[in-house]
Amino acid sequence: MKNKGLLLLFTFISLSAFPQKFEGLAETPPMGWNSWNTFATDINEQLVKDVADKFVELGLKDAGYEYIVLDDGWMAMERDENGDLVPHPEKFPNGMKAVADYVHSKGLKFGLYGDAGTKTCAGYPGNRGYEYQDAKKYAEWGIDFLKYDWCSTGKQNAEASYITMRDALYDAGRPVVLSICEWGDNEPWTWAEDVGHMWRVTGDIINCWDCEVGHGSWSSWGIWPIINMRGNIRKAAGPGHWNDYDMMEVGNGLTDAENRSHFAMWSILASPLIMGNDLRTASKETIKTLANKEVVAVNQDKLGLPGLRFSNEEDFEIWVKPLADGEWAMAFVNMAEEPRNLDFDWNRHQIGDDLNNRRLDVKNKKYKIRDLYNHKEIGDTGNNLKATIGSHDVLMVRLRE
Ligand code: GLA
Numbered sequence: 001m002k003n004k005g006l007l008l009l010f011t012f013i014s015l016s017a018f019p020q021k022f023e024g025l026a027e028t029p030p031m032g033w034n035s036w037n038t039f040a041t042d043i044n045e046q047l048v049k050d051v052a053d054k055f056v057e058l059g060l061k062d063a064g065y066e067y068i069v070l071d072d073g074w075m076a077m078e079r080d081e082n083g084d085l086v087p088h089p090e091k092f093p094n095g096m097k098a099v100a101d102y103v104h105s106k107g108l109k110f111g112l113y114g115d116a117g118t119k120t121c122a123g124y125p126g127n128r129g130y131e132y133q134d135a136k137k138y139a140e141w142g143i144d145f146l147k148y149d150w151c152s153t154g155k156q157n158a159e160a161s162y163i164t165m166r167d168a169l170y171d172a173g174r175p176v177v178l179s180i181c182e183w184g185d186n187e188p189w190t191w192a193e194d195v196g197h198m199w200r201v202t203g204d205i206i207n208c209w210d211c212e213v214g215h216g217s218w219s220s221w222g223i224w225p226i227i228n229m230r231g232n233i234r235k236a237a238g239p240g241h242w243n244d245y246d247m248m249e250v251g252n253g254l255t256d257a258e259n260r261s262h263f264a265m266w267s268i269l270a271s272p273l274i275m276g277n278d279l280r281t282a283s284k285e286t287i288k289t290l291a292n293k294e295v296v297a298v299n300q301d302k303l304g305l306p307g308l309r310f311s312n313e314e315d316f317e318i319w320v321k322p323l324a325d326g327e328w329a330m331a332f333v334n335m336a337e338e339p340r341n342l343d344f345d346w347n348r349h350q351i352g353d354d355l356n357n358r359r360l361d362v363k364n365k366k367y368k369i370r371d372l373y374n375h376k377e378i379g380d381t382g383n384n385l386k387a388t389i390g391s392h393d394v395l396m397v398r399l400r401e
Pocket of ligand 1: 036071072120121122149181203204
């Protein structure tokens with residue numbers, strides 16, 4: 001009895017004395033929507049409400065999307081006389097608590113954007129020097145997610161800066177997903193496991209299949225440059241801490257085929273699935289892709305192992321992801337400008353994940369193959385997998401015994 005009391009006391013002291021990351025918030029990659037890709041700083045209360053309504057109406061909530069996150073531009077240009085952050089008075093006339101309340105009333109979660117430096121990337125007040133004060137405000141408003149950016153940080157140390165905000169959030173007491181956004185510059189995959197729940201791995205995404213767009217001192221990157229930019233980072237991610245390949249451009253001008261491939265790849269990579277399109281005007285096909293529960297299930301698999309490239313010979317990018325219970329997901333993306341025929345002989349390929357010691361054992365087992373975009377069984381590994389795949393389209397399958 002006495003020992004139990006001591007143990008409790010010790011646990012209490014250590015939990016309160018050593019701030020830490022909130023655990024258990026992102027056992028699978030976070031799913032949601034962020035305003036930046038489509039709206040930049042042109043955001044307001046009505047938009048958030050519309051998006052929350054659309055989450056429910058379009059079946060996105062049902063598919064697993066949860067967070068609605070306002071990116072840069074939600075603040076007034078100046079802090080108030082107490083040094084508090086103030087929501088932009090015209091964009092958010094009823095304050096942030098009202099917005100958070102609305103989102104919560106739909107059974108969803110609400111997120112905001114901040115910046116570790118003195119100013120955000122769009123020039124609004126940064127959090128530097130105000131971390132504890134701001135974290136309390138977030139908790140008061142009911143914030144569940146914080147995207148924390150890296151502009152105007154001068155010579156600040158990234159790890160220390162993100163730890164300061166982690167500790168401030170913990171101290172404020174409301175569980176918040178901390179989304180680290182320093183573009184991979186300081187290799188967060190080497191230090192952020194106990195700091196944040198996800199970390200951006202590259203500079204900003206842009207809505208093209210395979211391009212780089214320069215902006216003077218920095219560039220934004222299309223889907224494939226983002227996928228290819230970092231080498232060996234898959235081992236860093238897992239339940240609670242994810243490589244973030246940026247907010248998706250699905251529905252933002254790519255072809256339907258490219259949207260399917262983009263979504264398949266973010267799922268295979270176990271990236272957070274953060275939509276970045278206008279849900280009020282999204283096409284049926286775009287929503288069909290984003291709300292595809294079979295593809296989402298690959299992303300949300302409880303093992304939490306990011307996939308790996310199996311091959312990029314000739315015109316196909318072939319990626320594999322080990323799933324729980326010995327199952328596998330695979331994506332065959334046609335990179336060519338014309339349709340291509342796939343003829344994949346299971347016996348000629350050794351599919352495995354050496355890092356995690358997992359193997360697709362087609363010699364001794366026959367796996368059933370399910371097409372995750374067409375929602376049907378398409379044979380088993382006893383025969384070659386044959387399909388015609390359109391330009392930039394994907395055949396995404398799940399293999400189970
Ligand atoms: C940076 C981030 C983007 C977005 C903008 C906002 O560029 O990487 O995702 O948050 O800032 O200004």
